[in-house]
Amino acid sequence: MMRATQTKTAPKHSKLLIIGSGPAGYTAAIYASRSALNPVLIEGPQPGGQLTITTEVENWPGDASVQGPDLMLRMGNHARHVGAEIIADYIVDVDLTQRPFVATGDMGDRYTADSLIIATGANARWLGLESETRYRGQGVSACATCDGFFFRGRVCAVVGGGNTAVEDALHLANFASAVYLIHRRDSLRADKTNQARLFAHPKIKVIWNAEVAEVLGNGSKVTGVQLNHPLTGEQSTLTIDGLFVAIGHDPATSLFKDQLAMDPDGYILVTPGSTATSVPGVFAAGDVQDKHFRQAVVSAGMGCMAALEAERYLIDQAAKAVLVETVSA
Numbered sequence: 001m002m003r004a005t006q007t008k009t010a011p012k013h014s015k016l017l018i019i020g021s022g023p024a025g026y027t028a029a030i031y032a033s034r035s036a037l038n039p040v041l042i043e044g045p046q047p048g049g050q051l052t053i054t055t056e057v058e059n060w061p062g063d064a065s066v067q068g069p070d071l072m073l074r075m076g077n078h079a080r081h082v083g084a085e086i087i088a089d090y091i092v093d094v095d096l097t098q099r100p101f102v103a104t105g106d107m108g109d110r111y112t113a114d115s116l117i118i119a120t121g122a123n124a125r126w127l128g129l130e131s132e133t134r135y136r137g138q139g140v141s142a143c144a145t146c147d148g149f150f151f152r153g154r155v156c157a158v159v160g161g162g163n164t165a166v167e168d169a170l171h172l173a174n175f176a177s178a179v180y181l182i183h184r185r186d187s188l189r190a191d192k193t194n195q196a197r198l199f200a201h202p203k204i205k206v207i208w209n210a211e212v213a214e215v216l217g218n219g220s221k222v223t224g225v226q227l228n229h230p231l232t233g234e235q236s237t238l239t240i241d242g243l244f245v246a247i248g249h250d251p252a253t254s255l256f257k258d259q260l261a262m263d264p265d266g267y268i269l270v271t272p273g274s275t276a277t278s279v280p281g282v283f284a285a286g287d288v289q290d291k292h293f294r295q296a297v298v299s300a301g302m303g304c305m306a307a308l309e310a311e312r313y314l315i316d317q318a319a320k321a322v323l324v325e326t327v328s329a
């Protein structure tokens, strides 16, 4: 693996800088390399991204089952194979007001680039219980689309009250024998159509005014949850096989605050049908701009789009530069 070695006085320049090494970043690097853009990709704090912290992935086309870390290793090797330069660094500052754009790594190394793809992903919010961390991947998940299929004929619970929680409960009801939606209030934030579907579903039961106090397990898998009922001061135990935490995600966008247009939740806003951000030459791909799907294949698709759009942007910029030279000659 290449470490950042350039001196602090000599920034490393590239036509395209990619920040992030999840499916979006690696796919962008593969496409950009094959377009001869010689991209530089900064891996960040989690080389390979979110899939490196899961086990089986059963929805990556072409692989009936693949271990998440293996898949990401293969993607990284593919990007290297076609010529992407992959650097182990963590970007702590960016300046999108200058041309070329400037990014600074945590050891002070500087990267300048004519175009930029942001693929820094998002992180699920967790309840913060030690028992929840212990059973992650053993019955605790933050992704019903990813892991629901593993709970065929089992009993599941979803924690949360927004659209994602309701959609997760409805999705799980396709496989599970019963689904509980645990919500700490007495009404849901989810939109009314989703709520109507939820309340009408024969397999789903809502547990109101309840908080998960502990995840219970037998050492190797989840067996239930202990619930607090603040209104009555009581506690109860619910027997379940899977707990899905759906209390939101935090996109990794603090670096770009006040430099790029974002929605109120901090997701980078892009032109519909494109990965173009509010700054020309800056593109955003994957979970960092996608609050709806949050899937590896979607992120990879956006990585492809971003690389192709960066290429077109660079071609346009070069054509404009030639025009200016011709006019002024």
Ligand SMILES: Cc1cc2nc3c(=O)[nH]c(=O)nc-3n(C[C@H](O)[C@H](O)[C@H](O)COP(=O)(O)OP(=O)(O)OC[C@H]3O[C@@H](n4cnc5c(N)ncnc54)[C@H](O)[C@@H]3O)c2cc1C
Pocket (backbone or CB within 6 Å): 019, 020, 021, 022, 023, 024, 025, 042, 043, 044, 045, 046, 047, 048, 049, 050, 051, 053, 054, 056, 057, 058, 059, 060, 089, 090, 091, 092, 119, 120, 121, 122, 124, 142, 143, 146, 147, 252, 255, 285, 286, 287, 288, 294, 295, 296, 297, 299
């Ligand atoms: C436990 C779990 C299981 C999942 N299972 C599945 C599944 O089965 N199928 C599926 O399709 N999806 C699954 N997902 C969702 C999938 O992992 C994500 O949708 C996908 O990884 C998003 O890809 P991404 O490239 O947008 O970002 P991420 O994978 O989140 O990668 C973000 C990258 O950005 C880098 N980064 C962040 N900040 C910086 C910075 N300041 N400087 C430099 N780099 C930075 C990180 O190091 C990381 O490499 C799962 C997610 C989790 C958490």
